[in-house]
Amino acid sequence: MSATAERNQPTDAARQISDTLQLLQQHVPMQRRIVHAGDRLFQAGDRFTTLHVLNSGFFKIVNGSNDGREQVVGLNFKGDWLGFDGIALGRHGCDAVAIDTGEIWSFRYDDLLAACSREPRLMALFHAAMSREIGRDRDSMLALATLPADARVADFLRYWAHTLAERGLRNDCITLRLTRAEIGNYLGMTLESVSRALSRLARASVIRFPEKGRRDIQIPEVGALHAFIERCTATAAVVH
Amino acid sequence: MSATAERNQPTDAARQISDTLQLLQQHVPMQRRIVHAGDRLFQAGDRFTTLHVLNSGFFKIVNGSNDGREQVVGLNFKGDWLGFDGIALGRHGCDAVAIDTGEIWSFRYDDLLAACSREPRLMALFHAAMSREIGRDRDSMLALATLPADARVADFLRYWAHTLAERGLRNDCITLRLTRAEIGNYLGMTLESVSRALSRLARASVIRFPEKGRRDIQIPEVGALHAFIERCTATAAVVH
DNA sequence: CGCAAAGTTGAGCGTCCTCAAGCAGCGTGG
DNA sequence: CCACGCTGCTTGAGGACGCTCAACTTTGCG
Structure with a gap:
């Protein structure tokens, strides 16, 4: 990191x-x-x-x-x-x-x-x-086993953006080469759940879609993805 | 294999x-x-x-x-x-x-x-x-992402038994060195779900418990675990 | 014997899946 | 050019699987 x-x-x-x-x-x-x-x-x-x-x-x-x-x-x-x-x-x-x-x-x-x-x-x-x-691979397992669906999608985007950044490439607007079905398969969830998760991420202004098409994803601030993931895991471990 | x-x-x-x-x-x-x-x-x-x-x-x-x-x-x-x-x-x-x-x-x-x-x-x-x-690690991911809870537990036992067999050890009665909580953590589920899954496996005669204690698990027939896993995945992909 | 830790089982609930309908982008052909 | 079909995507309604919370039992240990 x-x-x-x-x-x-x-x-x-x-x-x-x-x-x-x-x-x-x-x-x-x-x-x-x-x-x-x-x-x-x-x-x-x-x-x-x-x-x-x-x-x-x-x-x-x-x-x-x-x-x-x-x-x-x-x-x-x-x-x-x-x-x-x-x-x-x-x-x-x-x-x-x-x-x-x-x-x-x-x-x-x-x-x-x-x-x-x-x-x-x-x-x-x-x-x-x-x-x-x-x-x-171990990080993938950790995500699969411990994160709720929305956070898994956010973590997936965070990983993709991080990987591009490491390689000196732009990562504020990424073009997914995978269909929703493939993303879902990778993350252990259905394509509908991926779609809903992306919609919620957009609604929370963590990501943004371009005017046309929903294949590209804009990530104004990678830190927001981190914050979103922590928010997901935090609600699971409420007061008690 | x-x-x-x-x-x-x-x-x-x-x-x-x-x-x-x-x-x-x-x-x-x-x-x-x-x-x-x-x-x-x-x-x-x-x-x-x-x-x-x-x-x-x-x-x-x-x-x-x-x-x-x-x-x-x-x-x-x-x-x-x-x-x-x-x-x-x-x-x-x-x-x-x-x-x-x-x-x-x-x-x-x-x-x-x-x-x-x-x-x-x-x-x-x-x-x-x-x-x-x-x-x-990839096999673990596959199990985490594609198997329902009961099948994941069965797959875990199958893996453990297989590993012992590979090493020339008895595998018809295995002693788990992990608590239910640790197994659950490994398989991405709660300890209660692990317990219930084991009970169901026993009810289906796929495994057996000794008279005293439930830490050891008898596996009369490793093939039965395979069959159980396939039965789980089959019901998910019914007629349609 | 008594306490702590581990395990089992049940009831209620929430997340995510299933099923279904409708929309958007895109290449093909009339 | 638009109709057409195809594939991918979105969104909703209902249901199931697994989680949470809770009570109780069993095992192990000082």
Whole structure:
């Protein structure tokens, strides 16, 4: 939680991302490719051989169960790594689906390891990326388990805005690449509940919609999202 | 998902665990220590320097938020690694608390890296452990977001039984080291709901309680838990 | 034996889901 | 150009699942 990650001045995260891209380019043979919304980078059951780093674009990670349930369990942005889940069993356990046009860098896992032994900084970045993923997943669980629906939506927006800010991008007006149904799936609620939550957030002036369309969301003040979330959890723990 | 992990014959997981313990012992300078229920291995904010592997006992991982919410986001068993979350930022983001007496092996992260460069098999096991953690967290999210309360409890028992079986231990009668409140916290529900869910599971003969005490839980047939979970999700998706 | 902590069970209620209707944006084709 | 259909989004009404509050039982420990 970097107190206030201002945009357009390199944050720790931004530096880490550019270092990663640079080191990969220098030391690991890889393939660059353009993907479009809907493209599947890999899916559950695929044999694991390669890792990927997102140079631009957005991905969603979908986890399925044998009885047909499935859920969006992760979102990926520029600089994020994809495919870690395959290392353990040699097969992927989830699908990675592009939700916008973007560029993906792919390289063999064993080539990465070879490069890491020559360039310890790359190893450090690799491990840090896996570690971050674990921390991120745990934060998702915390939100899923402890926040009421409205606060989960607010937390989702806060996370998205934070992620953009980290990368030096504008975050006062974000364009969601997900439908209400996908957001709902990610947050463990129905699309109607997402819609209602957004309406309430707008009514509370925490977010704002543009004149036309409700796909973009304006966030005048990220702090207001924090405040809203705390207000939700506070009412749950009233006097008593 | 190894089809049927029979106990008392070494599974993949069991072999991996013994390999890990053996390689660590041979190549990494480390400290062995006994911990007791309630002991804290590390907590959020602590500077990260060392990783840990559980040689015996049970741990819970507790994640907190700045506004006071906290949740059990992970459970650890023999052979599991602890501390991955600290690598990214150099500080831990959660607490690791022992929930039973056990033995923990601790070693410096940089010592591990040095050993890994000499012994690639250790590196592979290290990466596999992180990868497994990610996959496991995603399964937790899936359960939290898509299963009704009763099914979440059944899934929790299924996971616990499966984990014991993987390690070659009896899993037809498991002793929960967690209170109803802790289980509820882990599953995103109240302790009363956990209690009711267990009662319903017992009424449906999916589990059984011993004559005295309700801390132990007998699971005559693990498959029955699967069936129960599917029955729960099926009723949600009726004809239509 | 008595107290504290953990667990069970019931009654009432609130949040969120389900079902349904209507609206908005958008590409296609007459 | 507008009708048309499609997909995504919003909003309302009713109901169910799980939470809150409360009483009681059981277990464990000094």
